[in-house]
Amino acid sequence: MSYELYYWPTIQGRGEFVRLALEEAGAAYADVAREKGEGKGLPALMALMKDAARPPFAPPFLKHGEQIVGQTSAILAWLGDRHGLAPDNDTDRLWVEQIQLTLADLVTEAHDSHHPVGLSLYYKDQKPEAARRSEEFRDKRIPKFLGWCETILDRNPKGPAWLVGDRLTYADLSLFQVVEGLRYAFPKATERALKACPKVVALHEAVAPRPRIAAYLASDRRIPFNEDGIFRRYAELDG
Amino acid sequence: MSYELYYWPTIQGRGEFVRLALEEAGAAYADVAREKGEGKGLPALMALMKDAARPPFAPPFLKHGEQIVGQTSAILAWLGDRHGLAPDNDTDRLWVEQIQLTLADLVTEAHDSHHPVGLSLYYKDQKPEAARRSEEFRDKRIPKFLGWCETILDRNPKGPAWLVGDRLTYADLSLFQVVEGLRYAFPKATERALKACPKVVALHEAVAPRPRIAAYLASDRRIPFNEDGIFRRYAELDG
Known part of the structure; x- marks a missing residue:
């Protein structure tokens, strides 16, 4: 089915x-x-x-x-x-869930960077507010979230290849997507933050060429980033 | 332990x-x-x-x-x-998790109503933005979230007393707290929304007198609502 x-x-x-x-x-x-x-x-x-x-x-x-x-x-x-994208044991599975929930919080903040005062309004109707919100997101929140992921990779007793244990979980796929999205939306701020996060960069580079992921990214099933989504590129919000 | x-x-x-x-x-x-x-x-x-x-x-x-x-x-x-605050079967447990996650989204929006542009700023430094954000939260989001809870109670095949099944789960406790918080922070808007949600009101009334909850609420372990928390009462944001 x-x-x-x-x-x-x-x-x-x-x-x-x-x-x-x-x-x-x-x-x-x-x-x-x-x-x-x-x-x-x-x-x-x-x-x-x-x-x-x-x-x-x-x-x-x-x-x-x-x-x-x-x-x-x-x-x-x-x-x-x-589908084998979570750990087998409860302790590790719970840790993967916590990481995923935290990445979900980051996604909400990425959305609010361009929609800080009204979900039902257009970006053009909240540009000054978006500029204020994005400053903090860019300068404090992106480094904090990505730095936390780097620390998790650093402290993984099975090595820094994946966030939890020694094989890929759905949290790794989500971190891959977060890096994709942040690089699209805030290219300058994200590259600055990623300089301190080599293990996050390596994880992103390890996910992209996985056969099924690579095939997906090259297909028309992958919708290109655009300015209707959560990660939006507005040059005036990056810097 | x-x-x-x-x-x-x-x-x-x-x-x-x-x-x-x-x-x-x-x-x-x-x-x-x-x-x-x-x-x-x-x-x-x-x-x-x-x-x-x-x-x-x-x-x-x-x-x-x-x-x-x-x-x-x-x-x-x-x-x-x-601790027996979740259903025994996987399908119901997963539904309780979804409800909880949605209530958590509401809590984030409640926070952002007074902090729309800067987590690290004070409310006094973002009052005009908070007024804009609160208008939508008050008039659209509170009714939507509470109305969704009412629908869930309406459609529970075991009756409308609890969100899932026929006994209390942690999601019911969370809905109780959400009602407490919204009533504190947005008393006028919340009462307006709750007029359409009698089952949500009844659930709140059923949780409060439970012996352990009542004892807790009367104790000094329960911190009073205040203007440092997530649910804050600023009269200018209600209406």
Whole structure:
């Protein structure tokens, strides 16, 4: 049985963390809102959010048979267990969950850098506020989050290749995507921060060429970054 | 073996969700940063964040023997399993996790209502931005989040008393705290929203008199709401 991913059809956004896990797992899935036809497209997404017995609050959510799972971090923990992208033991699995939740916090802050005062407003309607918020994000938060990841890699008793243990987990895929997104949105600030994070850079470089990830990134399943997503490039916010 | 909770000593904040679960469970715990003496207080919190083999990114975190768990939602899932505050079956447990994660998103938005452009700035330095952000939070987000909880209660096949199944879980405690916090911070907007959410109100009323919760709320272990926490009462932001 294949998965059905429900997410906004024109952006990477939070859905991308789920896509990367599904791709690395080699799992069959439909990106439902990007497809056309009956029971597909955005109407299918909206219908499930409205009518499901257990309605997700927001995309992304993943459907497998009758099971619907929402919230990126919960989806990843669930997929991780099903597809060998999480550790076998409870202690390590819990640590991977904490890392994922922290990366999710970073993603929220990346979003708020261009939408600090109104989710329902356009960026152009909150540019001065975005400039204030981005200054702190760029100068304090990006270095703090990436530095924390570097420390985790430093202290991994199994070596600094992966965040937890000696093989890739979904948290590594998420860190890969965070680096991708930050480099897109804040190229100058991110390169500055990454100078102090060689192990994070190495992890990113180790994920990109993995066969399934490389094939995915080269495919049209990977939506390019754009200024409707979470990671947006506005030159005036970088520096 | 008792738990050690590490959280900022003068606010309810995110730590309060953990405190409520520990209290309802009747679990022995020390609120370490609120205690004095060697190995206690804020220095103990800062030391663990800096030096732990697996350092939490931010408080709250919970220590039990050698295990340290950070991130509120991960802590609650862990405690829920250990103390009967989570469902027995995987499907329901996963649903409780999604609800908790969504309530955590609401908590972040509540925080950002008074700190939209700078975590490291004071409220007085971002009052105009806070006014803009709060307008949307008050008029759109509070009704949306509470309305979603009402829908969940409506659709619970075991009845509308609790969010999932027919007994209390940690998500119910969190919803109780969210209602407490919103009523404190945005009394007018919250009462307006709660008019459409009678089941949420009833759940709040069912949690408060539970013996361990009532004893906790009446004790000095419960820190009063204040304007250093996440839920802050600034009259100019309500309306």
